Amino acid sequence: MLLPIGEPVDVPVELICTTQVPPLIVRATATLFDGSRYTVILQDEGRALEVGSRVILEFRGSESPRVLALVASIDQRTLVLDVQQSRPRDKREFPRMYGGVELRYSVVSPEDTAAIDAWSQGISQVGDDWFHPDPFMDFSASGLKFDDEETCKSGDILLMDLRIPTSNESFRGVARVVRLFTIEEDDDPTLGDDRTGTHAIAVEFVTLPTSAVEALMQFTLRLQGAIL
Numbered sequence: 001m002l003l004p005i006g007e008p009v010d011v012p013v014e015l016i017c018t019t020q021v022p023p024l025i026v027r028a029t030a031t032l033f034d035g036s037r038y039t040v041i042l043q044d045e046g047r048a049l050e051v052g053s054r055v056i057l058e059f060r061g062s063e064s065p066r067v068l069a070l071v072a073s074i075d076q077r078t079l080v081l082d083v084q085q086s087r088p089r090d091k092r093e094f095p096r097m098y099g100g101v102e103l104r105y106s107v108v109s110p111e112d113t114a115a116i117d118a119w120s121q122g123i124s125q126v127g128d129d130w131f132h133p134d135p136f137m138d139f140s141a142s143g144l145k146f147d148d149e150e151t152c153k154s155g156d157i158l159l160m161d162l163r164i165p166t167s168n169e170s171f172r173g174v175a176r177v178v179r180l181f182t183i184e185e186d187d188d189p190t191l192g193d194d195r196t197g198t199h200a201i202a203v204e205f206v207t208l209p210t211s212a213v214e215a216l217m218q219f220t221l222r223l224q225g226a227i228l
């Protein structure tokens with residue numbers, strides 16, 4: 001959506017602040033765009049937002065590009081946002097990127113609730129027999145796709161230990177295998193010829209700490225900035 005420059009508008013938007021834990025989502029209305037700045041009015045006061053906060057501006061109910069902006073000023077519920085970048089919207093719920101995510105995982109049955117609960121509660125530890133695929137993978141805040149051997153099947157549960165470049169922490173997560181297919185069947189041209197393993201494994205997160213979601217979103221923003 002391209003707003004008319006310098007003319008009053010009344011357009012519903014969302015501000016996503018990924019520096020908050022968990023990420024803060026605030027509903028607002030865009031009232032003016034002067035070509036480099038947006039003026040928005042929050043539905044609530046949004047006390048967690050501060051001048052200098054980095055936010056993603058999304059136009060609700062449209063396929064408009066995502067706008068990365070900095071909060072330039074706050075006057076009660078009125079914010080002025082300095083536009084930094086804009087990027088076409090990914091059709092997924094969360095943007096998908098490629099990057100280095102260190103992953104170790106163990107495969108369990110969905111019925112093995114004892115193992116799943118023990119991992120989620122921090123009782124069990126990473127074992128020597130856990131799989132450790134190449135870290136260059138497709139990632140988003142909702143799941144992963146990576147190369148490995150045929151270690152699992154669709155519907156299996158993966159107990160995951162993640163390390164993300166934007167954080168010094170190690171994160172525990174649980175994911176479900178949604179697809180397993182051979183490298184030859186994966187027609188993604190962005191991965192090139194240097195593939196590792198024999199299969200591509202696509203998983204969706206079942207449980208993941210909010211701090212891990214935050215780190216993945218920050219990593220996404222870092223890579224988007226490098227591309228743009």
